[in-house]
Amino acid sequence: xxxTIEQVATDGQAESVRRGRRPRRSPLARQEDRxxxxxxxxxxxxxxxxxxxxxxxxxxxxxTDYQMIQSPHGVGLDNYRALVDDPxxxxxxxxxxxxxxxxxxxxxxxxxxxxxxLHRVGRAAGFFRTAFYLPEMTxxxxxxxxxxxxxxxxxxxxxxxxxWIGVDGPNWTTDPSWLKPSLAIVxxxxxxxxxxxxxxxxxxxxxxxYEAADLDGAGGPTKFFRITVPMISGALFFTVITNTIAAMxxxxxxxxxxxxxxxxxxxxxxxxxxxVYLFQNAFQFFKMGFASAMAWLLFVIILLITFLQFRIxxxxxxxxxxx
Numbered sequence: 665x666x667x668t669i670e671q672v673a674t675d676g677q678a679e680s681v682r683r684g685r686r687p688r689r690s691p692l693a694r695q696e697d698r699x700x701x702x703x704x705x706x707x708x709x710x711x712x713x714x715x716x717x718x719x720x721x722x723x724x725x726x727x728t729d730y731q732m733i734q735s736p737h738g739v740g741l742d743n744y745r746a747l748v749d750d751p752x753x754x755x756x757x758x759x760x761x762x763x764x765x766x767x768x769x770x771x772x773x774x775x776x777x778x779x780x781x782l783h784r785v786g787r788a789a790g791f792f793r794t795a796f797y798l799p800e801m802t803x804x805x806x807x808x809x810x811x812x813x814x815x816x817x818x819x820x821x822x823x824x825x826x827x828w829i830g831v832d833g834p835n836w837t838t839d840p841s842w843l844k845p846s847l848a849i850v851x852x853x854x855x856x857x858x859x860x861x862x863x864x865x866x867x868x869x870x871x872x873x874y875e876a877a878d879l880d881g882a883g884g885p886t887k888f889f890r891i892t893v894p895m896i897s898g899a900l901f902f903t904v905i906t907n908t909i910a911a912m913x914x915x916x917x918x919x920x921x922x923x924x925x926x927x928x929x930x931x932x933x934x935x936x937x938x939x940v941y942l943f944q945n946a947f948q949f950f951k952m953g954f955a956s957a958m959a960w961l962l963f964v965i966i967l968l969i970t971f972l973q974f975r976i977x978x979x980x981x982x983x984x985x986x987x
Contacts, residue, residue, distance in 0.1 A: 726956035736953065743957035753958065755933055756941040757965075759844060763937060764911035766848040771907055772900065775855045779862035793863065797856035804854070808920030811850045812837060837921060840934040847935070850917050858903045865899035866892070897981045905973050912966050915939035938962060 689697075726743055730736035747753050778796060782789050799807070814821050815836035823833030836846040869892060877887045893900070914937055922935040923944075938958070946955035 722956040722959055725953050726960055728953045730952040731950045732952055733950070739953065743954050744961075746954060747957055747961055752933075752936065752941055753938075753961075756936045756938040759934065759936055760912055760914070760938040763844045763847055763914065764908060766845060767851050767911045767914075768904060768907050770848055771852055771855050771858065772904060774852055775858040775903070776862050776900075778855075778859045779866055782859070782863050783866045789863070793860060796859050799853050800856040802853075804916030805920045807853050808850065808917040811846075811853070811917070812921045815846055815850075838932075840932050843922070843932060843935040847914070847918055847921070847937075850921070851911070851914065858907065861899050861903055862896065865896035869895040894982045898983065901973075901977050901981045904977065905970060908969060908973065909966055912962065912969070913939055915943065919943065 725736060727738055727740060728736035729739045729742075782792050782796070785792055815823075817823060817833070817835030817838055820833075820836070822836070826833040834842045836842050836849075873891050873895070874887060877891060882890070918935060918937045918940050922932070923940055939962075942955050942958045942962070945951045945958065
């Protein structure tokens with residue numbers, strides 16, 4: 665009897681589709697729809713008000729001359745032409761690319777090593793997982809100030825430790841050739857979330873694969889590159905993309921270490937990352953239209969980089985269930 669009723673309902677829906685009418689939904693289905701929209705409504709409203717709205721406003725402002733003390737007036741593409749003519753835009757972009765090229769591979773390897781160590785700890789993994797994630801909760805400004813002291817070329821703890829083993833440490837925060845590497849090292853402080861993601865991926869690798877490899881006489885490096893890396897390639901792919909996006913938008917550490925009230929008088933052009941220069945144009949030079957054009961240029965660059973990463977990197981990702 666139940667099967668007959670379901671068949672009649674299915675036939676009725678199919679007939680409605682053939683006649684071009686939408687099939688009638690049950691009251692329960694409509695109630696579930698309303699409940700679903702009620703749950704996602706806060707996120708949708710937050711996205712429209714705090715993300716989509718400001719993005720549209722910045723796009724409009726990028727075609728205007730707006731200095732915050734008077735009403736904006738349209739200038740067409742002048743702000744985008746000024747991006748090409750401003751040498752500091754190209755310099756800040758190149759600094760950001762170098763920083764991202766240093767931070768993303770270094771951060772990926774560093775986080776993976778920590779995750780593999782946690783994976784072997786066993787029962788104490790929960791404590792260390794929390795300890796490694798706590799820096800994510802530390803304000804980036806505080807971390808930048810702390811590392812400014814640690815990386816001091818004369819009195820910093822890092823150089824003192826290097827001196828104990830006979831290594832003469834560089835001037836991390838004053839030598840132009842070491843400014844971007846020092847920023848990459850400081851940013852390793854914020855990799856707790858990446859470590860947790862890698863640990864979850866490692867816990868999901870089937871143990872029988874390692875057992876089969878042991879029976880075949882495979883060594884540690886073989887098991888790592890033939891089993892571990894392919895099985896966690898999805899997590900690696902995700903974090904490389906997100907860390908690249910974060911690196912292209914890096915601001916807090918660079919501003920705190922090199923452009924704060926005490927440091928900005930002696931700041932080097934080698935430490936000028938893109939977001940710092942954008943901030944300067946917006947809130948120090950009050951060139952909001954130019955800063956909005958800079959923001960949209962960065963958006964397009966990140967979009968292109970992410971597209972290339974998907975096109976190239978997605979070929980090497982193993983998805984469970986695919987052939």
